[in-house]
Amino acid sequence: MKKAFKVMNELRSQNLLCDVTIVAEDMEIAAHRVVLAACSPYFHAMFTGEMSESRAKRVRIKEVDGWTLRMLIDYIYTAEIQVTEENVQVLLPAAGLLQLQDVKRTCCEFLESQLHPVNCLGIRAFADMHACTDLLNKANTYAEQHFSDVVLSEEYLNLGVEQVCSLISSDKLTIVSEEKRVEEEILVKNSSACKDYLIEAMKYHLLPTEQRALMKSTRTKLRTPASLPKLMMVVGGQAPKAIRSVECYDFKEERWHQVAELPSRRCRAGMVYMGGMVYAVGGFNGSLRVRTVDSYDPAKDQWTSVANMQDRRSTLGAAVLNGLLYAVGGFDGSTGLSSVEVYNLKTNEWFHVAPMNTRRSSVGVGVVGGKLYAVGGYDGASRQCLSSVECYDANTNEWSYVAEMSTRRSGAGVGVLNNLLYAVGGHDGPLVRKSVEVYDPAASTWKQVADMNMCRRNAGVCAVNGLLYVVGGDDGSCNLSTVEYYNPTTDKWTVVSSCMSTGRSYAGVTVIDKPL
Numbered sequence: 001m002k003k004a005f006k007v008m009n010e011l012r013s014q015n016l017l018c019d020v021t022i023v024a025e026d027m028e029i030a031a032h033r034v035v036l037a038a039c040s041p042y043f044h045a046m047f048t049g050e051m052s053e054s055r056a057k058r059v060r061i062k063e064v065d066g067w068t069l070r071m072l073i074d075y076i077y078t079a080e081i082q083v084t085e086e087n088v089q090v091l092l093p094a095a096g097l098l099q100l101q102d103v104k105r106t107c108c109e110f111l112e113s114q115l116h117p118v119n120c121l122g123i124r125a126f127a128d129m130h131a132c133t134d135l136l137n138k139a140n141t142y143a144e145q146h147f148s149d150v151v152l153s154e155e156y157l158n159l160g161v162e163q164v165c166s167l168i169s170s171d172k173l174t175i176v177s178e179e180k181r182v183e184e185e186i187l188v189k190n191s192s193a194c195k196d197y198l199i200e201a202m203k204y205h206l207l208p209t210e211q212r213a214l215m216k217s218t219r220t221k222l223r224t225p226a227s228l229p230k231l232m233m234v235v236g237g238q239a240p241k242a243i244r245s246v247e248c249y250d251f252k253e254e255r256w257h258q259v260a261e262l263p264s265r266r267c268r269a270g271m272v273y274m275g276g277m278v279y280a281v282g283g284f285n286g287s288l289r290v291r292t293v294d295s296y297d298p299a300k301d302q303w304t305s306v307a308n309m310q311d312r313r314s315t316l317g318a319a320v321l322n323g324l325l326y327a328v329g330g331f332d333g334s335t336g337l338s339s340v341e342v343y344n345l346k347t348n349e350w351f352h353v354a355p356m357n358t359r360r361s362s363v364g365v366g367v368v369g370g371k372l373y374a375v376g377g378y379d380g381a382s383r384q385c386l387s388s389v390e391c392y393d394a395n396t397n398e399w400s401y402v403a404e405m406s407t408r409r410s411g412a413g414v415g416v417l418n419n420l421l422y423a424v425g426g427h428d429g430p431l432v433r434k435s436v437e438v439y440d441p442a443a444s445t446w447k448q449v450a451d452m453n454m455c456r457r458n459a460g461v462c463a464v465n466g467l468l469y470v471v472g473g474d475d476g477s478c479n480l481s482t483v484e485y486y487n488p489t490t491d492k493w494t495v496v497s498s499c500m501s502t503g504r505s506y507a508g509v510t511v512i513d514k515p516l
Contacts, residue, residue: 002079008035009077020047021058022073027066028058029073039076041099064094072098083110093130108135115142117149121156143167145228229514230464233259233273234471234500235280235296236266237507238458239479242286243267246296247501249483250514251464255498260301263294270318270327271460271508275345279306280508281327282313289314289333293343298515307348310341315506317365317414321372322394326353328374331361336380340392354397356390362458364414366421368441370394373402375423375439376409385410385428389439403444405437413461417468418488422449424470425456432457432476436486450491453484460509469496472504479503 011017011032018030036043046053053059061069068090075081081103083091088107095103111123112135124139126132143150144167150156159167232249236242242265247256262280269283278296282289291309296302309327316330316337325343327350329336336359341352356374363377372392378385385408390399405423412426412433421439423446425432432455437446452470459473459480468486472479481503483496 005035005077005079008032012077020056022069023058023060024062024064024069025066027070029070031073036073036076039100042097063097065090068094072100072103075100075103081106083107085114089126092126092132096130104132108132111135112138115139117146118153119155120146120150121153121159230511231298231514232462232464232469232471233278233296233508233510233512234460234504235271235278235508235510236262236269236283237472237479237504238267239502239504241265242284243502243504245502248512249496249498249500254496256500258501259298260296260303263303263305264292266290266294266508267504267506268314268316269506269508270313270316270330271510272318272320272325273510273512274320274323274325276513278510278512279318279325279343281318281325281343282309282316282330283508284314284506288312289331298512301515307343307350309343309350310352311337311339313337315362315411317360317363317374317377319365319367319372321367321370321392326365326372326392328365328372329356329360329363329377331380335359336361336378353394354392354399356392356399357401358386358388358390360386362411364409364412364423364426364461366414366416368416368419368421371441373414373421373439374399375414375421376405376412376426378410384408385426402441403439403446405439405446406448407433407435407437409433411457413456413459413470413473415461415463415468415470417463417466420488422461422468422486424461424468425452425459425473427457427476430476432474449488450486450493452486452493453495454480454482456480458505460507462509462511464511469509471509472500472507474503474505479505 012030015030018032020031020033022029022031033047037047048054071081072094083106088110092104092107095107115123120139120142124136124143127136127139230251235246236244244261244265246259246261248259249256265285266280266283270281272279280294282291289312291312293306293308294303295306312332313327313330317328319326326340328340329338331337338355338359339352340355341350343350359379359381360374360377361380364375366373374390376386387405387408389402389404391402392399408428409423409426413424415422422436424436425434427433434452434455436449436452438449439446455475456470456473460471462469469483471483472481474480481499484493485496486493
């Protein structure tokens with residue numbers, strides 16, 4: 001078939017056996033009716049119907065310019081076309097007219113690849129005009145997810161008020177806060193017309209609450225934003241020595257990819273996601289326990305350093321409570337620690353709070369119901385793995401014991417799912433566990449749930465989309481690259497088909513919003 005079209009194109013170029021001339025502007029293109037009709041429903045209808053064009057030797061097409069028509073007829077004969085920034089806006093509607101769906105689809109894919117905060121609104125309008133539904137939806141989604149940049153573009157400034165209201169009323173808008181959105185609106189809409197709308201909004205917010213409640217519309221409805229796609233980030237670890245590598249698992253694409261490495265080797269660190277940034281806290285660099293803290297910006301794929309902790313800590317627990325980062329317990333190279341220190345992001349400073357009642361290295365921590373829990377670990381004083389659990393109340397700055405686990409667990413993975421605290425795996429001396437138990441703060445009780453598929457200690461744990469994931473760790477003989485997740489509805493563990501690039505234990509694990 002390809003050879004036949006090649007021959008027909010050669011005949012066309014020599015004006016042999018051509019039976020129609022297609023005219024657009026001052027461009028005349030010799031062609032074969034049967035070829036055009038076979039490839040274009042538009043020409044098929046023209047040449048097989050009762051219209052005068054079905055018998056005419058010359059057919060004029062007024063809706064398409066000459067050069068664009070030549071490109072499309074060349075495509076009919078060769079199945080080749082080059083879409084560029086210069087021709088896509090004339091090529092797409094012309095392909096739509098001739099009903100060349102493959103060309104139209106290629107144009108849409110090209111425009112999708114060109115989406116940017118400065119042009120996505122224009123592409124959205126173009127897609128709407130030419131009934132490109134898929135491109136329209138993707139341009140809409142892009143504008144919503146990049147709103148903070150889109151709002152500063154020239155295209156946004158040229159939108160009408162109805163178009164602006166349509167965009168900013170979307171629940172899928174990605175913004176840092178409603179206050180930030182208002183600041184952006186005020187910043188860019190500095191015109192007399194926009195000031196009128198701003199005054200109208202001010203009058204609305206000055207009304208008594210009960211009056212505002214009666215004025216319901218899409219403009220007054222509170223936004224319920226959809227959550228962003230998530231990534232699971234695995235940072236550093238022991239493989240078998242401390243490493244710098246960082247990889248992320250995309251839950252939607254079900255695959256792993258590498259991101260920027262740590263500035264230096266780090267394992268046995270605490271890991272949290274706070275304020276859109278990832279923090280790797282303390283740990284072991286292969287020779288020393290450290291008090292350094294590195295911060296990762298997913299949008300820039302870049303690590304920077306922030307203020308050091310006051311104490312050296314490895315095998316610590318880290319969690320976020322009331323907007324502050326807590327570093328709990330750990331090992332300083334000579335002794336287990338009961339001390340706890342807190343990082344204030346706004347001041348870039350660390351300060352101590354009340355210590356735990358027990359020294360705990362290899363401790364797991366989690367926050368439930370506004371309380372911080374320290375689970376198990378190893379007490380260097382008694383040289384015992386621990387089953388005890390402590391709870392910190394930030395209001396009183398006090399630690400208190402709660403119900404113990406059913407078994408001793410050092411190096412257990414700890415995660416929070418549905419307001420329940422999970423203790424996953426760990427070890428008691430040489431015995432590495434695959435058992436899992438869950439704590440209900442409301443009842444102050446622990447209960448066993450299904451075992452993992454394999455024994456794990458020093459694994460990372462995180463919760464996302466109603467599932468509890470456990471990542472890597474070691475089974476007592478080797479580091480693991482596998483990941484499995486627990487579904488509380490079915491009380492079953494399932495192994496994820498895609499493994500990390502390398503087996504690692506003592507890695508930091510957290511869930512982040514996928515960079516846009």
